[in-house]
Amino acid sequence: MHEESKIATRVVTRTEAADGVLTIELGSTDGTDLPAWSPGAHIDLDLAPDLTRQYSLCGDPDNRARWRIGVLREPSSRGGSSHVHDRLFPGTDVTARGPRNHFALEPSDHYVFIAGGIGITPILPMVREAQRRGATWELHYGGRSRSSMAFRDELEMLGGGEVELHPQDERGLLDLQGILGTPRADALVYCCGPEPLLYAVEAATAAWPSGALHVERFAPKGFNEPASADAFEVELAESGLTITVTPDQSILEAVRASGVEAWSSCEEGTCGTCETVVLAGEPDHRDSVLSPDEQASNETMMICVSRAACPKLTLEL
Template sequence: MTTLSPPGTEVDLDLTLAGRDRVADGVVLLTLTRPDGGDLPAWEPGAHVDLVLGPGLVRQYSLCSDPADRSRWQVAVLREPDGRGGSAHVHDRLAAGSPLRVRGPRNHFALEPAARYLFIAGGIGITPLLPMAAEAERRGADWRLVYGGRSRATMAFRERLEADHGGRVTLHPQDESGLLDLDALLGTPRAGTLVYCCGPEGLLEAVEERCAAWPPGALRVERFSPREVGEPVLDGAFEVELARSGTTVTVPPGRSVLEAVEEAGTPVLSSCREGTCGTCETPVLEGTVDHRDSLLTPEERAAHDTMMICVSRAACPRLVLDL
């Protein structure tokens, strides 16, 4: 389950970029530390942080270091030639020693208890799965990691994975062995197995399709970009009551709940504003939600007890939020 933090409790940290290392073609590993050398906040596999790269330029990256090492955080960043400027900023403008504002950590991709795990990574999607594999090993679970990429040169951490975990890791460079054989991996549902997948949208959609026959809750995915959603359930305006202040706001078509709440004078922390980071997650006290985010599992959506107010809307005339 997603772990909720009380609204307004996110932590901003002023850190130092202590190291910047190339770990694959187009991928740099950033090592972040406190300027005073103190411990960083604790985190668990699957967590990510926001890098505040400049005004209006905030990007989310999965932590891929050892959670037991509180002296540093590490994130790996792929240069995206067709991106929105975040990865280019990291690759072209950040140098060792640079100060960097970091927010988090936050975890919407937690490693739940299971007897067995199947980890499926595509490209830079290996980053959250790296500490997960180590944690599964620590727990004594049966696990396997299948890692696909365009070529070996583009696959970050492949040497580390092979050295640390040997036969539990299978590499699939596309130029050598083609695409991942998802039918062989997922064609037969396996009770007691959780599937964790991170990578490009095409891979996630293919894995979701094949896991449709698996037990409910068996699949966990993490997206880098918003999933495709249809038209809103309600095409008109709806009301949102803010339980803490007693204020009621009207959310018209074309405006988000987040925007309406902000305009009413209630500040809410937010980052991506596209339903992928989870910063604006807000508890729902009453009503049903038209979930339009890319984070919550089907089971979490069905509970209607939380929503990402930057993109999700009401599926009823009135919502009551814990704001």
């Protein structure tokens, strides 16, 4: 695995999008087109040494001159959102990586979009893409209050689908049973938002066809103990090395300790940067990126958190 290319970008615009939410537009520092992206994609921003964060792109994929992100100031920020709000102004340079997309919009006749708070950011371009494709769609968007919900004006201007705003202080929580209580074979469900919403949507779609639900998480899922507490071997096929991963090491840490380059970002299994091809063996998937079907295929794994469910893995590294 090789480090992704760094992209030198500069803040072009900064806008208050809602209470506590900024939209930032980035352009390349040399005026060239930015890399192409599709709805559901996100980028990494290197905000400071040892401070890299992922943000969903929420602008227009056809506009290669600008990337737009929406950032909520988190009261319990670990430094990322406060840095964006306090230090990113027009003219500020920031290094980006990506885009990457583990939340791509698959073909469907009908889409049910569910967004909670800042989770609207990847959903917004998906809604536009669904409309462009001629699919029917519905969007259910929940937030603490109307003033905290970004992109309301843009959403209300869209035609061709159903937009339901659910400010909690006016309408209460989203009625997920009413929205998802009847499974549909011709529909896909896309959801992004805080963890309680994602768990509730997962429960509400339990009877839907396999693969109907697609979610993107901001924080890692909780997991039980690993499949094995023992050390295991990992063969790095491209490097010609076999290394031992101890119980207190991640595969990523062991790979780097062997001198082999492996790029990562979040190191908690949510961003997909460290995704690695599995050539042999059975991974113990502990990421929050791959769908259940993708995990069951064992084609790739996130080496920052996932481990081995067998004595030896062979990876394309």
